[in-house]
Amino acid sequence: MHNSIVLVKQVPDTSNISGKVMKDDGTVNRSKLSAIFNFEDKVALEFALQIKDECGGKVTAVTMGPPRASDILRECLYMGADEAFLITDRKFAGADTLATSYVLAEAIKKIGSYSFIFAGRQAIDGDTAQVGPQTAEKLNIPQITYAEEIIGVSDDRVKVKKKIDGGFEILESRLPVMITVLKDAAQPRPFSAKRVMAYKGAKSLLELEKMAEGNSLLYVDKLVYEYKNRSLFIPTLTAEDLQIDFARCGVKGSPTKVYAIESVVLSGNDPERIENSRQGMNSLIDKLLEDRILG
């Protein structure tokens, strides 16, 4: 039996970003971008599900993000996660990787015992690859980054193939361990139709609050009770629930600040046009020889 925690992130689709989506403070106005499940985190979830298939245990997905991040938590449930936690609070907004790892580490301590923490190597919105190792350090557990394959799992150890510069390594780690995975490491399984039917109505606390808007608080409590009974409740943890140091969360707890943002502009260089002819080539080669670029 091995329980796994999987760190997942909803990310803006960064394939097409303009200055219009940046806020004045240099952070991204995520509400203006379409949001997707960070692919490497899906691969991480697949790793956890494979370990569950083989050894038994529970798979718990965790995300820190705004309320709408519960979209990807539902996707985790569709793929096979047993439970999915939303870590959300206004106090967490604007967090850099250090503040994020603090909150995640505290949340993980609250969620319970585990043999594995899986995460994608990096998220496409920042490409930093920092949150996994930073979280592992805070939990005082070993880490294997850039994992390509789980070779074997025993009661207290795991053997992993990982990428290194110029090759690969096979490492054996004691459990628990943090493992961050590369995108080609596994093919995430498709949603199970049965699970989609079962969990499409799953809701976080914030979503239930929204449903109850205009009604009494008691009504939210009742909704939570009902959703819990039907296993459709996405547990939601706030800064208060985690009893953590607010000064280490969000913008306040983030040492790195965006000082300036510049859109990359084309240099507007005017190249010298060379005719596509023998003569053109001759003149080009002459110029290159003259400038001692060639020869």
Add this chain to the structure above:
Amino acid sequence: MDEFSNDIWVFIEQHGGKPADVSFELLSKGRKLADTMKCALKSVVIGDDVKSLAIETFRYGADESYVIDHHDLHHYATLPYSRILNELVDEHKPRVFLFGATIVGRDLAPRVASHTRSGLTADCTDLQISNVTYLGTEFKDLLLQIRPAFGGNIVATIIAPDTQTQMATVREGVMEMHPLPLPHAVKLVEIPYIPAEFDQLITIIEQHRQESKVNLKGAPIIVAGGYGMQTKEKFKLIQDLAHTLGGEVAGSRAAVDAGFILHERQVGQTGVTVRPKLYFAIGISGAIQHRAGMQEAKKIIAINTDPEAPIFDIAHYSIVGDAADVIPKFIDAYKSKLK
């Protein structure tokens, strides 16, 4: 703050005693930053039998070197290496700590930043020292950490005004390496390593590493092809031209994804950064991610069928035409010149 708190440190990555290029690139950059800040530049070398490597760092501008030399530290391993650095940073509190943005650097730096609660910026492409006014407060000599963000569409300058140690990982090949004629100073500080049980939680069962034979970074002439080359067959023209000129073959990410060329020859944001004397961009549209890896070439020749291709905006010479037509003409002309 003690008297050492203004130092710039560079982590020297090594494999079997051979340093990673990026570490010496960082020393050369660190030297300039240290001169601006009027502070010391220190190298941190961890490994097995690495004293001579530590001494080599003086030739790239280090004033002092911390050496942690122990048989158990032969191969990079996250736990002992990060524990050593955590303790060193806790004790000496450098002002700046730089790492290469390699797999090792990106594995190691975040653990140290997490432990020491330092600001850490990943994958920088430039570093500067500047006085900064941020939210109405003035800060002297902050490290400006410049990196592409959001798929390369944006360049962000990151600062960490409130932490003692400003940490950054820096991409390989973007800083230039400058060996000095004479070593800067020679001061080795040996730090003992005391193995701990925690360090042994992970063991290396096997390691397979092959030094890449490709040296794009050092090549004076690079001939690069893109997706516009259409087929692997046609991509051979790129090799022909490179062969004729004595240059190296390279490709854009699209060419790698299409299987025309191996990843180790990819130029651009997710590949290698190069600055050759001459760069041919053939059938490469010039996406921002590619330009990031080659725009500092001394001369750029772009060949493309599309006269509107963005690559022409950074090229010095433009040839509108099909590679299958242009390349043989160029090769012919070149060969007859040499006669």
